[in-house]
Amino acid sequence: MGIAERKERQKKEVRDSILQSAWQLVNEEGWQNLSIRKIADAIEYSVPVVYDHFENKEAILTVFNRRGFQLLGDELRAAKGTQSEPKKKLEAIAFAYWDFAFRHKEYYQLMFGLGMPGCEELAKVPELVAFIEVIGSVISQVVAEGNNRSADVQLKVRSFWSTIHGLVSINLLAPPSTHEGVSMDQMNKMILNDFIMGFLKGLTE
Amino acid sequence: MGIAERKERQKKEVRDSILQSAWQLVNEEGWQNLSIRKIADAIEYSVPVVYDHFENKEAILTVFNRRGFQLLGDELRAAKGTQSEPKKKLEAIAFAYWDFAFRHKEYYQLMFGLGMPGCEELAKVPELVAFIEVIGSVISQVVAEGNNRSADVQLKVRSFWSTIHGLVSINLLAPPSTHEGVSMDQMNKMILNDFIMGFLKGLTE
DNA sequence: GTATTTTTCCTAACAGCGTTAGCAAAGGTA
DNA sequence: TACCTTTGCTAACGCTGTTAGGAAAAATAC
Numbered sequence: 030m031g032i033a034e035r036k037e038r039q040k041k042e043v044r045d046s047i048l049q050s051a052w053q054l055v056n057e058e059g060w061q062n063l064s065i066r067k068i069a070d071a072i073e074y075s076v077p078v079v080y081d082h083f084e085n086k087e088a089i090l091t092v093f094n095r096r097g098f099q100l101l102g103d104e105l106r107a108a109k110g111t112q113s114e115p116k117k118k119l120e121a122i123a124f125a126y127w128d129f130a131f132r133h134k135e136y137y138q139l140m141f142g143l144g145m146p147g148c149e150e151l152a153k154v155p156e157l158v159a160f161i162e163v164i165g166s167v168i169s170q171v172v173a174e175g176n177n178r179s180a181d182v183q184l185k186v187r188s189f190w191s192t193i194h195g196l197v198s199i200n201l202l203a204p205p206s207t208h209e210g211v212s213m214d215q216m217n218k219m220i221l222n223d224f225i226m227g228f229l230k231g232l233t234e
Numbered sequence: 235m236g237i238a239e240r241k242e243r244q245k246k247e248v249r250d251s252i253l254q255s256a257w258q259l260v261n262e263e264g265w266q267n268l269s270i271r272k273i274a275d276a277i278e279y280s281v282p283v284v285y286d287h288f289e290n291k292e293a294i295l296t297v298f299n300r301r302g303f304q305l306l307g308d309e310l311r312a313a314k315g316t317q318s319e320p321k322k323k324l325e326a327i328a329f330a331y332w333d334f335a336f337r338h339k340e341y342y343q344l345m346f347g348l349g350m351p352g353c354e355e356l357a358k359v360p361e362l363v364a365f366i367e368v369i370g371s372v373i374s375q376v377v378a379e380g381n382n383r384s385a386d387v388q389l390k391v392r393s394f395w396s397t398i399h400g401l402v403s404i405n406l407l408a409p410p411s412t413h414e415g416v417s418m419d420q421m422n423k424m425i426l427n428d429f430i431m432g433f434l435k436g437l438t439e
Numbered sequence: 440g441t442a443t444t445t446t447t448c449c450t451a452a453c454a455g456c457g458t459t460a461g462c463a464a465a466g467g468t469a
Numbered sequence: 470t471a472c473c474t475t476t477g478c479t480a481a482c483g484c485t486g487t488t489a490g491g492a493a494a495a496a497t498a499c
Contacts, residue, residue: 036475064455064456064457065456065457065458066455066456066457074477074478075477075478075479076457076458076478077458077459077460077477077478077479078476078477078478080457080458080459081476081477085457085458086456086457086458094359095359095360095361096361097361098359098361098362098364098365099361099364101365102361102364102365102368105365105368105369106368109368109372115372115375115376115379116376116379116434118372118375119372119373119376119394119430119433119434120430120434122368122369122372123394123398123426123429123430124426126398126402127398127401127402127422127426130402130403130406131402131405131406134406137402137403137406141348141399141403142347142348143346143347143403143406143407151407151408152408152409152411154299154300154303156300156301156302156303156304156307157303157408159303159304159307160303160304160306160307160310163307163310163311163314163327164310164327167314167320167323167324167327168324170320170323171320171321171324174320174321181424183410184421184424184425184428185428187404187410187425188401188425188428188429189324189328190400190404191397191400191401191403191404191405191425192396192397192400192401192429193328193331193332193400194346194400194403194404195395195396195397195398195399195400195401195403196332196393196396196397196400197331197332197335197336197342198335198342198346198348198396198399198400198403199392199395199396199399199400200396201335201336201339201342201348202348202356203356203357203362204357205388205392206357216389217332219386219389220389220392220393220396221328221329221332223389223390223393223436224328224393224397225324225325225328226436227432227433227435227436228324228432229321229324229325230432230435230436231428231431231432231435241446269484269485269486270485270486270487271484271485271486279448279449280448280449280450281449281486281487282448282449282450282487282488282489283447283448283449285486285487285488286447286448290486290487291485291486291487
């Protein structure tokens, strides 16, 4: 009775072709413009067939979300393996992560929900420039106080902004699990304090 | 000729009511579910009237985007004003930023494009947990090497992840402007190096 | 005060979306 | 050959952003 096997194989083929077409469409037009109808068109089946393989559109995106994390994990592990000293390992991981995000922009967007409409010219929004300036002015002061001539203020501003943005957004989309009776709020405060201490130390050497 | 003035005033009133209704809808149903038709319904005008005041839907969101940055800037300035010592100022700014993001989640999402479908349970995705584990194992090693007993590994992992996520996503949506002949790539490398150095120093005290 | 022009605002449509009900045809089974 | 199951389609529902075109109202001119 090879019939059942063949059917399963064919079903899997259709499923794969859905994912493949979807991925191609995402790369061509961005995941914002992915639609079931376009996928159906690409796989040369009618729309409802897609729903025989995935409950809904989100289920398709979830597959890529997971693939993204899988891939990122793999790359981090690989980077870790290139070094033997722990500190070097950590360094390699950081670079690998960075690299991943820029080599796989689509994945990264899918994983962390970037890609807002109008975010391309975000850097030019005057209100944004103004609020960055607030940070810049203070950092200049701190740098000037500690006599650290080598510090590049613009660089430090970006570090500061980036870091706190990272802390905040990770905490918004994946709040820390409480552990050992420490509340989430306390944990957040600890993370924030940790960051500030480290950053200030780095500013004044 | 007060007629022209009255007309302008009325036009402004409609515009304001569009924004007000839109904001209410965003708060009630999230900005993903905002629609022109719902706005038209709320202001008790027909759909095309909305287009007399805004070119398209994105233009409405852009207003809130800017308002968000304006508000954030204001709050940072206020926080800055509560302290006199520069380091304390910077600390206050960090806390104010953090505070802003959680008190104005909708604004923050609008400003930095969070709010992916299915991001609520992101923390449970096994592939994510696995990739976090890669970082965790290395950080444990580093902490164990330097004899720093006080360091909380889980905390450090979150700091690391958050920070590098922040660096990456800020660089994706608002790439740094080149300055003084330094290329973007060089600048990114400097920021990344800066971060790694600071982080490692913080790990081993 | 009536006629004309401008402004205001609505109905209705186009093209697209995610999703599903229901039916025809093809495939496998007895 | 007759029956049943699976497969995959058409067509629809209710939503979306956006726009064309016309009716009614308001302002202006005579």
